[in-house]
Amino acid sequence: MLSNNNTKMHSSYSLMTTSDTYICDSNDETLLTITSNLIHRSSQPNIHLPNIVIFIITFNQLNFCQCQKRLSIDSSLLSYSFLVGLINRLFNLHSNFLIKTKHNFVITDDFELDGCIMNHVNESIVELTVDRHDKHHRRANETNANDNYELIETENDCVIATIKSITFRPETLFKKATSWLHSSTNTTANKCLTKKEFLQMLDHSNGRLLNIHTFRQRIYDSGCEESIRSTVWYYLFRIFNETMTNEDKNQYQIKVREQYDAMKQTWQNKNESEIIILENLIQKDVTRTDSTVKFFDNKKNLSRQKLLNILMNYCIYHPEPGYVQGMTDMVAPILYVINDEPLAYACFCALMHYMSPLFHPDGIAMNRRLDLLRKTIRAIDIELWHKIEQCDIGNLMFAYRWLLLDCKREFPFKDISRVFETLWASLPIDRFEFTNVDDFSSLPIVTRRRLSTISSVTNTILSSGSNSLTPEDIIPSEHSSIDAHDSDYREEHSSSAFDLTTSYSKQEKMTIKSSIPLERWLTNFSSIDNDNDFSDMFTIFLCMAILEQNRSSIMHISTSNVDNDDQIGCYFARLARKNDAQQALQLARHYHRQYVLFQMRMKQLLLIAN
Numbered sequence: 001m002l003s004n005n006n007t008k009m010h011s012s013y014s015l016m017t018t019s020d021t022y023i024c025d026s027n028d029e030t031l032l033t034i035t036s037n038l039i040h041r042s043s044q045p046n047i048h049l050p051n052i053v054i055f056i057i058t059f060n061q062l063n064f065c066q067c068q069k070r071l072s073i074d075s076s077l078l079s080y081s082f083l084v085g086l087i088n089r090l091f092n093l094h095s096n097f098l099i100k101t102k103h104n105f106v107i108t109d110d111f112e113l114d115g116c117i118m119n120h121v122n123e124s125i126v127e128l129t130v131d132r133h134d135k136h137h138r139r140a141n142e143t144n145a146n147d148n149y150e151l152i153e154t155e156n157d158c159v160i161a162t163i164k165s166i167t168f169r170p171e172t173l174f175k176k177a178t179s180w181l182h183s184s185t186n187t188t189a190n191k192c193l194t195k196k197e198f199l200q201m202l203d204h205s206n207g208r209l210l211n212i213h214t215f216r217q218r219i220y221d222s223g224c225e226e227s228i229r230s231t232v233w234y235y236l237f238r239i240f241n242e243t244m245t246n247e248d249k250n251q252y253q254i255k256v257r258e259q260y261d262a263m264k265q266t267w268q269n270k271n272e273s274e275i276i277i278l279e280n281l282i283q284k285d286v287t288r289t290d291s292t293v294k295f296f297d298n299k300k301n302l303s304r305q306k307l308l309n310i311l312m313n314y315c316i317y318h319p320e321p322g323y324v325q326g327m328t329d330m331v332a333p334i335l336y337v338i339n340d341e342p343l344a345y346a347c348f349c350a351l352m353h354y355m356s357p358l359f360h361p362d363g364i365a366m367n368r369r370l371d372l373l374r375k376t377i378r379a380i381d382i383e384l385w386h387k388i389e390q391c392d393i394g395n396l397m398f399a400y401r402w403l404l405l406d407c408k409r410e411f412p413f414k415d416i417s418r419v420f421e422t423l424w425a426s427l428p429i430d431r432f433e434f435t436n437v438d439d440f441s442s443l444p445i446v447t448r449r450r451l452s453t454i455s456s457v458t459n460t461i462l463s464s465g466s467n468s469l470t471p472e473d474i475i476p477s478e479h480s481s482i483d484a485h486d487s488d489y490r491e492e493h494s495s496s497a498f499d500l501t502t503s504y505s506k507q508e509k510m511t512i513k514s515s516i517p518l519e520r521w522l523t524n525f526s527s528i529d530n531d532n533d534f535s536d537m538f539t540i541f542l543c544m545a546i547l548e549q550n551r552s553s554i555m556h557i558s559t560s561n562v563d564n565d566d567q568i569g570c571y572f573a574r575l576a577r578k579n580d581a582q583q584a585l586q587l588a589r590h591y592h593r594q595y596v597l598f599q600m601r602m603k604q605l606l607l608i609a610n
Contacts, residue, residue, distance in 0.1 A: 207246035415581035
């Protein structure tokens with residue numbers, strides 16, 4: 001939106017997809033060259049982005065010194081008064097200039113600025129001239145300048161102009177009265193995707209999904225209702241894709257069941273010692289997985305036997321990573337939702353296509369996530385980080401389970417489906433490219449050597465009471481258990497234990513506005529070399545949300561108790577399956593949306609710089 005009074009500018013898709021350039025020339029000592037690109041959407045997945053205008057502003061002084069800035073501006077801010085204020089702020093000109101078109105038409109208000117832009121929609125260049133103030137002419141008027149923005153300066157003389165963040169402030173009469181400045185209103189959270197809405201996303205003639213990106217965005221924003229969740233997850237896992245008709249999907253399911261049954265019969269008909277050892281190992285974890293959920297205690301539906309079969313199939317035919325404790329936690333919600341053993345196996349294979357590095361004994365992927373979480377805590381809340389360092393020596397072992405299992409153990413089971421589908425929808429779409437049925441049995445029967453390399457590091461740290469150990473201190477233990485210290489596991493349905501004295505209370509609506517405010521903590525992530533290494537940031541922000549929910553309690557933990565060097569770990573062990581999932585998702589989305597938008601805008605600026 002180029003003015004507050006002319007809304008058709010930012011809603012015009014034709015304008016959003018054009019590339020316009022503004023050249024500001026001068027016959028005096030000031031030269032401002034402004035190059036603009038209007039961006040419709042980011043290459044990052046599943047985030048609705050506002051229109052972004054990219055500027056290059058060059059200021060030439062009398063001594064021929066040149067000062068150049070590259071700017072990314074949310075177009076909802078762009079108005080005449082904003083442009084004047086921005087030029088003043090960047091070059092300290094005190095409104096001592098005129099803004100003209102290349103035809104010497106003086107721009108003095110929003111209407112004229114919008115008209116100038118509209119007249120050049122079909123051209124690649126729009127020229128503006130910024131002249132020093134002449135006493136015989138009017139100078140630029142900044143009386144009504146919008147001060148509802150801030151500038152975030154990053155490397156290479158790049159500047160991002162963003163609206164000020166007011167998302168978490170209490171609702172006041174003043175805020176309500178001025179909310180129009182942010183192009184926002186305080187609305188209730190989006191309702192989840194309904195069956196009726198989902199059916200409208202399909203081609204009625206053949207069942208193809210019409211727009212995979214719209215579909216994934218909808219799931220990211222608010223999840224789906226239970227009646228369609230199994231089908232939604234097929235699409236999220238890419239078991240179904242947007243090219244498949246109803247007939248294709250039916251044929252695919254038939255092939256999956258045939259292949260799965262053949263694979264299962266192969267190992268069930270063998271009486272080899274390595275298979276027996278593996279089966280006994282997995283059975284111990286299956287028995288205690290989600291034991292409070294009735295679905296897994298129902299002997300009629302053989303749910304635990306199905307869990308065992310799925311994991312046996314996967315580990316026998318996928319020696320890398322083989323079986324690692326914690327996999328049962330990831331299979332259980334899938335089987336619960338899909339309620340079909342072969343198709344649940346297909347979904348689990350797709351999930352492991354993304355998650356298997358986390359279970360690898362080399363620990364590289366887990367160490368990367370731990371490093372990202374440290375960086376994120378320091379960036380967002382340095383005071384909280386200092387407290388964690390005092391209590392935890394900064395190793396974050398209490399968060400190891402969070403990062404390995406995508407926070408599956410931190411929320412009630414009834415909420416984990418919504419958490420997972422939001423997280424999966426946040427990922428790049430190619431993370432679950434696993435639709436070839438023949439890939440299910442690509443590798444041979446597991447060997448005894450592989451059984452001996454099951455990650456004891458993972459097994460030990462996942463135990464809630466072992467969080468204070470450093471990786472160097474961990475030794476294999478046949479008694480280590482993922483549930484060893486989960487004394488509150490059967491109290492899943494008790495009231496949430498996290499304190500409500502934090503600034504993010506349940507009553508606050510942490511909704512994200514159409515124009516997303518960016519905060520200064522993002523400058524810590526201004527240099528991203530490999531997108532793949534940072535594609536799972538939603539998990540990191542979900543962990544950050546859990547910490548923020550419990551911030552007040554963490555800050556009040558005493559460090560004087562020398563008998564307990566793992567007080568944070570013990571605190572969160574008591575909170576297992578009791579954190580508020582809805583609030584955590586809202587805050588994680590808030591951080592994640594900012595992060596994705598910031599990365600997109602930085603890439604555009606750096607592209608121009610290069």
